[in-house]
Amino acid sequence: MNFKTGMISLESSPSGSSAAGGQRRIISPSRDDLSTLRQPLTQGERKVLEVFDAALDPAWEIYIQPHLNGLRPDFVLMNPHVGIAVFEVKDWDLDAMHYFVTDHRPPELQGRKDGKTFSLQGQNPITKVNYYRDAIYKLYCPRLKQNAGFAAITAGVIFPFANTQRVRDLFSAFITCDEQDRLARYQPITGIAELAAGQIAKIFPESTRQSSNVMREEFAADLRGWLVEPDFSATQRRPLEMDANQRMLAEDRTTSGYRRIKGPAGSGKSLVLASRAAKLANEGKSVLVATYNITLWHYLRDLVVRALSDPRGYRNIVFVNFHSWCKQVCMDVGWSDRYDDLWKSGGAGTVLDTELPQLVASASGMDDAPRYDAILVDEGQDYRPLWWNTLRRFLKPGGEMLLVADATQDVYGTAGAWTDDTMSGAGFRGAWAQLDVSYRLPPAALPLVRDFVTRYLPKKGAELPALAQGALDLSPAQLRWVQCGSDEAIRTCVFELQRMMQQTGSTDLANADITFLASDVVTGNNVVAALQDCEIASVATFAHDKQERRREKMAFYMGDARIKATTVHSFKGWETPLLVIHIDATAGAQSLALIYVGLTRLKRRASGSCLTVVCSNTELVDFGRTWPDFVSG
Structure with a gap:
């Protein structure tokens, strides 16, 4: 879904595309950025990427190590008219140690080397890829048809340096479909021979489809926001x-x-x-x-x-x-x-x-x-x-x-x-x-921020952000003010966060770019709990215990794959292109300074940025009415 407000649209292709069959394919991150990934691609993953890019129809989008709400599969492939695939790639040398599976229930993958036995179940690619598939079906593509929609998602495993049959024998306790079963095409397991020959029909059987009755563009849009590389990682x-x-x-x-x-x-x-x-x-x-x-x-x-x-x-x-x-x-x-x-x-x-x-x-x-x-x-x-x-x-x-x-x-x-x-x-x-020029704020937001300073903040010492001389307005921004009562603030914040999630994916912005700034810890906790009820994970700093909250702050990191949620105090100095701010009914001098801090956290992007203010302070209504998109609850 691509949600529009006013005259501004955030439509563009995710960054990172390559030529394939005369048509451009979406690859995120782009090929130019692969050498600078924080977790570099393994040799096997590079081989797999080459085969995917060379053999798949250009309509298949390729997402590499996507930020899937805290999950990190090796590859997710998506064709809006055909389906979705998630792949785990393991460069394992099966002769480097003794790999085996225990007889007890549930079975467990283990390894033995130099006389020591240890668990490898946490690295088991079969259980991991099936978990990813289940999460995509239940959480990130919730509008796929029940039961039938599960067939739109392939869960594949590739061992680039191992024999396929040997891999199947090792993991037989975890494979639910016999090789000849018709459902096996949705859980392909392949190895060195298929990859070396570029046999995409075996590596990913569903890729040969041209269409599907259970997959549509709007379902793909639901998932894209979780797949595209966040602004922070690219920056x-x-x-x-x-x-x-x-x-x-x-x-x-x-x-x-x-x-x-x-x-x-x-x-x-x-x-x-x-x-x-x-x-x-x-x-x-x-x-x-x-x-x-x-x-x-x-x-x-x-x-x-x-x-x-x-x-x-x-x-x-x-x-x-x-x-x-x-x-x-x-x-x-x-x-x-x-x-x-x-x-x-x-x-x-x-x-x-x-x-x-x-x-x-x-x-x-x-x-x-x-x-x-x-x-x-x-x-x-x-x-x-x-x-x-x-x-x-x-x-x-x-x-x-x-x-x-x-x-x-x-x-x-x-x-x-x-x-x-x-x-x-x-x-x-x-x-x-x-320093006078603001390089962070989108040009459309600058007059609003300057107006806020002039209306509400002390004149002495105030620094008004200015636009660079001759700068062009090439960074569109959606600026939305929602006025509501205090009793409606939690519900409204959650609604606006979900609304913002509908604008990601078709742009090069991700759900992981979304930050919620709460006016206080209690409000923040309530919003995070409501998001959790919707199966939306977040990294937050709202613990009731002060020591635990300090630990949360120490771990707060924009590179985290989840939605961010913190207070304005804790977000001072930071920036993000997708921002929802809650303003409570308080209107003291320091509260107004905090609002200014919150408004100036918005980061311009050529592909667009979004700022939504959810305000319960009646003294700010007149200011809110000056915004391009004003809503009164």
Whole structure:
């Protein structure tokens, strides 16, 4: 299904296509990107891909290691008029060890080598591919006809370097259809001979069909959103792109070594910081990249990886949020008891704001205290001057410090502490370096964001994102505002997330690109639970227990194959092309700053992006009415 709103349509072909029979075939990721996959193709998988591309009708789409809601089959093939196939490929040398299946029930695949026996059931390709087939039928193509629709899906296994009969003999306990059974064509098992001869009719018997009574284009569209490569994965393979101003700031240092950069959301502040960190690490310098937001350092780490000329330089960089770093310093210098005593004597706010930074500052003279050639701080408006000055004590002589900030994103009320006198005492001289142009936001969203800042945020320190001069509006965006009551917020958020899923697949955007930003943990948990009831998995940060929530934040990663769900606080600094934001009824100064942060997380894409706001705040109705697609519940 391709869902349209207003005058904007997100129609395009998924990236990665190759010529076949004079017609273009969809391959995702594209052939040009295969050498840069995080999990490179094995030799056998490359052979299989060559046969698929050479022998299949061009209408068959090929998805390589697709992000299938957390599942990762080797290949999924799809023809909107014929059917679907999922394949597991195993490069196993069956002579490398003794493979066998136990006699007990259920049977278990095991291996024996050097006198040791171990389970291989988790790698069993027969059970895995059948599980994938079942998931596609029940969850990801729910409109396939019951029972008859199961015949639209092939579950195949290929052993590129083993004899077919030997494979069938080994896995006989797991094969439900005899080789002569008519249903065996839906569960093909093949090996070296068929692959070497390119016998596609044996490798994938259903590929010879020209049509099917149970498969239609709309069913294929249901599945595509789970198959196309997410924006994050594709972006991660590309080097960082910077304008001349950003590049100068990333490559040069000031005479004093101290630099501060300000700019609106999406202007490239984190980009400059990551590029600078990579350059110093490439030179063998020790670098501390410090954040306040626990999840943000994952994003910075991914940027740095793209900028490193030598992957070994990664070992020179420490990514950490400030308070975790404080605890680690106490452990390093043997002050674990003093650290524990802080929490016994004071409240959490006092400890985190002042007592812990003061304790760590006094540890800077200890022999075991860490030292860095460079200390780089992102989202500096969230830092207190005391924290910054504590970090300064751990800088090596002649080292450098970088602070990047945007007072418009002052969600903790700390930006006001950075007065001119405070800045002078923090080592800074001269004016801020300025970044003005927003490269993140789609052009259509910029006027709305600027209007929000002008209407609702303090004038002092506000950074208005600007469009680059001469820039063309080549990044369409669907901008939707849904006004509803608080009692309808959960249901509306789930509906809008499912609605957005209907727009993926036919574009080069995936369901894994969708991010939901909740106004609070309770709302987030309710939305995630409702999605789970619909068999939609998500990676979320809403655990009730604070320790468990911290663990969730540490594991939050845009490369995860599931839908993302977190709070606006935890998504500061990040970006995504598909975004649903919930705004509750609160309208305080910090709540308004949070809304600005949420609105500016939208990332432009040439193929389009989508932002939906679900708002229960009646004070924002007039602003919502200015949006291209306004809906009142």
